[in-house]
Amino acid sequence: MEALDLARAQFAVTTSLHFLFVVLTLGLAPLVALMQTRAVITGREIHERMTRFWGQIYVINYGLGIFTGLVQEFQFGLHWSGLAHYAGDVFGAPLAIETLGAFFLESTFLGLWIFGWHRLPKWAHLACIWIVTLTAYASAFWIMVANSFLQNPVGSELRGGKLVIVDFGALVTNPNLGMALGHTVGAGLWTASFVMIGVCAYHFIKRTAEQEFFLRSMRLAVWTGFLASLVTVGFGYAQFGVLGDTQPGKTDGVEGYLANMMTLGNLLTVISFLILPPLLIRGWIARRRILLGLLILCVPLPFIASILGWLVREIGRQPWLVYNKLTVADGVAHVSTASVTFSFIAFTTVLGLLALADYALIIRAARRGPGDVPLGARGGPGTSASAGTPALTL
Amino acid sequence: MELLWLAIFAILLIGYFALEGFTIGVGLTLPWRPKAERGEHITAIAPFVLAGEVWLVGLAGVLFGAFPRLEEPVITENHTVVVLLVLSWVLRDAGLWFRARADWIVWRRGCETLLTVGSVGLALSWGTLVSALIHGSVTALAVLYAGIIMALFALHGMRFAAWRLRGGKAGALAVSAIAAAVPAIVLIAGFAGTLLDNTADGGALTAMAWILGPIIPVMAFAQWWVWRTFSKPSDIPSFF
Numbered sequence: 346m347e348a349l350d351l352a353r354a355q356f357a358v359t360t361s362l363h364f365l366f367v368v369l370t371l372g373l374a375p376l377v378a379l380m381q382t383r384a385v386i387t388g389r390e391i392h393e394r395m396t397r398f399w400g401q402i403y404v405i406n407y408g409l410g411i412f413t414g415l416v417q418e419f420q421f422g423l424h425w426s427g428l429a430h431y432a433g434d435v436f437g438a439p440l441a442i443e444t445l446g447a448f449f450l451e452s453t454f455l456g457l458w459i460f461g462w463h464r465l466p467k468w469a470h471l472a473c474i475w476i477v478t479l480t481a482y483a484s485a486f487w488i489m490v491a492n493s494f495l496q497n498p499v500g501s502e503l504r505g506g507k508l509v510i511v512d513f514g515a516l517v518t519n520p521n522l523g524m525a526l527g528h529t530v531g532a533g534l535w536t537a538s539f540v541m542i543g544v545c546a547y548h549f550i551k552r553t554a555e556q557e558f559f560l561r562s563m564r565l566a567v568w569t570g571f572l573a574s575l576v577t578v579g580f581g582y583a584q585f586g587v588l589g590d591t592q593p594g595k596t597d598g599v600e601g602y603l604a605n606m607m608t609l610g611n612l613l614t615v616i617s618f619l620i621l622p623p624l625l626i627r628g629w630i631a632r633r634r635i636l637l638g639l640l641i642l643c644v645p646l647p648f649i650a651s652i653l654g655w656l657v658r659e660i661g662r663q664p665w666l667v668y669n670k671l672t673v674a675d676g677v678a679h680v681s682t683a684s685v686t687f688s689f690i691a692f693t694t695v696l697g698l699l700a701l702a703d704y705a706l707i708i709r710a711a712r713r714g715p716g717d718v719p720l721g722a723r724g725g726p727g728t729s730a731s732a733g734t735p736a737l738t739l
Numbered sequence: 740m741e742l743l744w745l746a747i748f749a750i751l752l753i754g755y756f757a758l759e760g761f762t763i764g765v766g767l768t769l770p771w772r773p774k775a776e777r778g779e780h781i782t783a784i785a786p787f788v789l790a791g792e793v794w795l796v797g798l799a800g801v802l803f804g805a806f807p808r809l810e811e812p813v814i815t816e817n818h819t820v821v822v823l824l825v826l827s828w829v830l831r832d833a834g835l836w837f838r839a840r841a842d843w844i845v846w847r848r849g850c851e852t853l854l855t856v857g858s859v860g861l862a863l864s865w866g867t868l869v870s871a872l873i874h875g876s877v878t879a880l881a882v883l884y885a886g887i888i889m890a891l892f893a894l895h896g897m898r899f900a901a902w903r904l905r906g907g908k909a910g911a912l913a914v915s916a917i918a919a920a921v922p923a924i925v926l927i928a929g930f931a932g933t934l935l936d937n938t939a940d941g942g943a944l945t946a947m948a949w950i951l952g953p954i955i956p957v958m959a960f961a962q963w964w965v966w967r968t969f970s971k972p973s974d975i976p977s978f979f
Contacts, residue, residue: 404978408836412829418799419825422814433807434940438947441804445797446954452796453961456789457968459978464968510942678815688822695826699833706840719839722976 349677351685352424357659358693359420361652362700363413368651370410371485371530372537373403374478376569378471385471395562397722398715399541400474402707404459409696409703411452416692418444423688425666427676432508432667435501436491439516443487451480462721485529493522496658497591498667508670521591524583525658531577532654536647538570538617543644544711546637549630555714560628567625570617578614581654592668595661602660606653609646616643740944744805745934751801752923755794760919761912762788764896766831766858767889769851777851781838783903785979786969788835790962792828804947808937817871824864831857835979862889869922873929888922895919904972 346354377400384392421429421440428436457465458473465473493516494501500515501508510516545563548555588595596603624630630637662668666676710718762784769777803810814821834853841847866885871877898915901907938944 405836405840408833411836412832415796415825415828415832418796419814419821421803422799422810423818423821424815426811426815429803429807429810433803433810434943437804437807437939438943441800441947442950444800445958446951448800449793449797449958450954450961452793453790453958453965456786457961457965459789460786461968463975464973504940507940509940510946513942513946678811680815680818684818687819691822691826695829699829702833702837706837709841719976720978724974724976 346682348680348682348685349674351682351689352677352680353673355424355685355689355692356420358689359413359416359696360659361655362696363410363417364651364655365648365700366406366410366413366703368529368533368536368648369406369540370403371481371533372535372569372573373399373406373540374474374481375534376537376541376565377403378474378478379565381471381474385467391558391561393721394558394715394718397718397720398558399562401710401718401720402540402544404455404720405703405707405710407455409700412699413696414448416696420688420692424678424680424685425676426678428666428671430507431671431676432494432498432501434507434509435498435516436494436667438510438513439487439491439494443484443491447480447483447487451477451484454480459720463723482530485533486526489522489526489529490517490519492658493519493525495665495667496662497521498670503670508667520587524580524587527580528577528584528654531573531575531580532647532651534569535573535577535613535617536651538566538573539613539640539644539647541566542570542621543641546640547712548714549632550634550637550641553714555716556631558715560631563630564625567617567621567630571622574614574617578610581610592661596657598663599657599661602653602656606650606657609650609653613643613646613650616640740941740948741935741938743948744801744938744944745931748798748801748805748934749923749927749931751794751798752927753920755791755798756923757916757920758787758791758794760892760916761895761899762791763831763858763861764892764894764919765900766834766854766896767862768893768896769855769858779904780900781835781851781854781979782977783900783972785835785977787965788832788979790965792832795828805939805944806934806937807939809934813872817868817877820864820867820871820877823860824868827857827860827864829857831861833857839977839979858892859889862892865922869926872926884922891915891919891921903970 377396380392380399381396383389384396418440454473454476458470458477461470461473497519498508499519500510500512502511541562545559545566548559553559621630624633624636664672664674666673765780765784769780772780802813830853834850834855834857838847838850838854863885866883866888867877867881869888870881870884874880895912895915895918898907898912902909902912
């Protein structure tokens with residue numbers, strides 16, 4: 346393979362890995378914030394336990410979002426300096442705003458939330474998770490502003506061989522932005538719904554001691570999925586109109602990905618919209634063991650659908666890096682094939698292994714249940730991670 | 740407007756060296772501490788890592804947004820060093836993030852090794868990158884720069900541990916923070932002209948300034964709040 350193919354492959358692999366973790370972060374953050382809000386208002390223990398258990402899964406998942414995100418940020422400079430030369434004066438602005446105006450705050454307040462349990466006043470600690478949620482969505486907004494510019498380079502004109510901003514308002518009102526952002530937000534909530542449902546299903550099948558805990562969690566997850574299916578599918582179809590105007594023929598080369606994504610979307614909609622809500626009546630869902638087993642098997646599906654969606658959006662843009670302006674061949678940096686091979690193998694191996702380890706840790710925390718959650722533990726015997734629990738039971 | 744973005748770039752670079760220097764320093768001196776003390780040291784830096792490393796995330800964003808034509812000379816032309824820097828950073832973070840998620844002894848030691856290897860890698864690759872930027876290419880001098888940066892970070896880490904765990908003086912920590920930031924100050928002093936000559940188009944600089952202006956006080960408040968909250972040790976179990 347040549348440097349260009351390798352650089353593209355690396356971008357595809359690291360971006361896909363990044364989004365697998367980001368999509369769950371986006372969905373879980375508001376749900377954990379909601380749980381903690383109820384905990385603070387009612388003062389009831391069940392809500393604090395829910396916040397800590399689901400919050401811990403959220404935090405473990407978050408780690409890989411950071412690791413893959415760091416690689417993501419630097420690979421623009423490593424492999425796509427042609428893009429920086431030609432469009433950095435436009436494309437760079439939303440990226441810089443994202444890192445400083447959104448992620449800087451998200452990361453700082455996440456640290457305050459993770460380590461601030463029982464140290465910060467309750468309301469201040471609650472404010473931290475809401476700021477983390479808000480800034481996570483601000484991040485999603487600015488990244489989608491940047492991506493939408495690549496799809497449909499509005500608000501800019503060519504001066505002296507480079508694109509410059511002439512109308513910043515046009516960048517943030519890009520027709521390719523709004524529907525895609527709504528679609529992404531819906532996908533995040535929908536993914537979180539399926540993950541929570543899968544974990545609850547496991548505890549119902551195993552008949553663990555936490556039936557009330559998981560029945561409450563299941564109700565939240567099912568109603569979240571019910572709403573998210575409407576949002577995701579609605580904004581998904583709405584994008585076809587925009588594409589007809591700005592990127593006609595975009596889906597011609599990617600029908601396979603698109604068809605598979607829509608088939609998955611339809612299946613998930615049937616589950617979230619039709620099957621699950623009625624089964625909440627009198628807790629019927631907790632006793633349908635075959636259905637529960639199938640629901641665990643469904644957990645990977647929204648992740649697969651999310652990646653297929655991105656493949657449609659990004660491969661459909663080819664051969665353009667900036668649509669109708671700059672090709673990927675002109676945007677790639679002048680780096681030797683050996684160098685790109687080295688970085689591709691190194692990043693893919695390290696991030697791939699860390700992703701597997703992270704999923705193992707999430708599964709471990711999920712199986713242990715809310716009885717042993719280090720996040721937000723107060724100390725003393727029986728509450729910390731090392732309190733007589735067996736070693737690494739996966 | 741160009742001066743404003745030079746100032747933001749300088750503050751982020753200096754802030755990164757001063758505020759991440761000690762977490763890297765604690766990571767790279769970990770093998771020289773008794774096994775029983777390692778957990779305590781990791782617990783001490785844990786609440787500061789997310790708030791410290793984010794200065795470099797911001798710096799890389801500003802490099803792209805405010806100085807897009809420097810992406811190539813800074814990052815592309817130092818490809819291998821930057822790949823190693825980012826890899827080291829990822830491994831350091833993974834060691835921290837994963838260590839306390841299982842209590843299996845081999846797991847914990849393995850994660851501590853990742854933390855140390857990542858921290859050493861960060862100090863080495865920063866030394867190499869700084870020398871390559873100053874001298875135009877990687878030469879034997881890289882060893883010297885790497886050694887200096889490693890020593891500065893290690894000193895800063897030791898001062899931090901003394902302050903946080905054994906009631907050491909905050910003044911001594913401030914001095915080691917300034918020392919750790921010396922490489923950043925040298926870079927800014929040497930490249931201020933290059934940065935000013937390579938700013939992005941005025942439209943981008945103005946748009947970014949208007950949007951980020953109101954957020955900068957919140958960023959400063961969040962950093963201050965982290966230091967206020969976590970400056971005192973506590974017996975609440977740490978998540979890392």
